[in-house]
Amino acid sequence: MPWLQVRLAITPEQAETYEDALLEIGAVSVTFMDAEDQPIFEPELNTTPLWSHTHLLALFEADTDATxxxxxxxxxxxxxxxxxxxxRIEDQDWERSWMENFQPMRFGKRLWIVPSWHAAPEPDAVNLLLDPGLAFGTGTHPTTDLCLQWLDGQPLENCSVLDFGCGSGILAIAALLLGAPNAVGTDIDPQALEASRDNAGRNGIDPQRFPVYLPADLPQVQADVVVANILAGPLVALAPQITSLVKPGGRLALSGILAEQAEDVRAAYADNFDLDPTATLDGWVRISGVRR
Incomplete structure (x- = not known):
């Protein structure tokens, strides 16, 4: 059915007042969206920040008196x-509309991320089944793109892999499909671990090849290849721990880093790694190197 939509241009300070008022006068839903494509990075713990210029969208039943x-x-x-x-906005099949926006995506020369409702464009390629829109990383963000491209270019046969901050498991699963015999994932969010297990199963990965752990339960391991697609602040703060997870001669790829944060992250790892030139994509970067 159609809906009546009210759009308000508000500041973060006005958000709670107008949300409560709109719900009181009958709004069936209230959502917030960025009015200026302004990113919010690394919010304070236990906060839900809004953009400095925010649009509040409220939906009402179609027969509501707009005047x-x-x-x-x-x-x-x-x-x-x-x-x-x-x-007034017309109703539509929102699920079908959402699905039509996502097509299979290619990363590097061999790897495709394929939504479950699509046939693989290259059946003989390395096809990772994952639905965009799921939480914890689906290949659509530049940082995931950078890491997948890097993995696609690595010789992974006979290499152990560790995905630090595994999220959906996309990077570890990609490494396994690209030839790694085993991988380990770790994440602070138990739901991410569950998502990793589910996605591994969807791609036919034996659970024994891809165990996942909360950080406190992570065994003392060193891997031939470590990927960490998290955020610049944690990458700097956790540099000693992440470094210790990489075997001497092993390879490391870091992302979740804005271009202006790259030098700080490089400095945190420069003493222990021979670093490659920084790779960039849409304002984000990947830092990789080999442990000395």
């Missing part, structure tokens, strides 16, 4: 209304 909404909202908030727009 009464804004006066009622102004009465509830007791303030001059921010810039706003009201429109």
């Amino acid at each position: 009464a909404l804004m006066p009622h909202l102004q009465l509830l908030t007791g303030a001059e209304l921010p810039e706003h727009h009201i429109e």
Whole structure:
């Protein structure tokens, strides 16, 4: 069925007031979206930051009296209304619309990420089945792209792999499909570990080839190849621990790093690794190297 949508241009300080007021006058849903494509990186723990210029979207039943909404909202908030727009939007098959936006994606020369509803474009290639839109990493972000391209170019036969901050397991599973005999994943989020197990099973990976652990349970291991696609701050803070997980002569790839953060991350690893030139994609970077 169609809906009546109210869009308000608000500041973060106004968010709670207008969310409560809109729900009180009958909104069936309230969501926030970035008004200016402004990224938010590394928020403070236990905070949910909003953009400095935020759009609040509220949906009402189609038969709602649009002329009464804004006066009622102004009465509830007791303030001059921010810039706003009201429109009628038609219903659609949102799931089908979402699915049509995602096609198989190629990384490097051999590797494809293929959504479950698509046939593999190259059946004989290395095809990793993973649905974009799932939590914890699906290949659509530049940092995951950079790591997948790097893995595709590595000789992984006879190499052990460790995925530090494994999320969906996409990097470890890609390494296994590309020839690594085994991989280990670790993440601070138990749901990420469950997602990794599910995705490994979907791709026919024997659980014994890909055990996953919370950090406190991670065995003392060193791997031939370590990938860590997290954030620059943790990569710097955890540099001694991550370094210790790489065998001498082993290879390391780091991402989740903005271009302006690259030098700080490189400096944290330069004493122990012969670092490659920094790879960049859409303002994000990958730092890789070989442990001395």
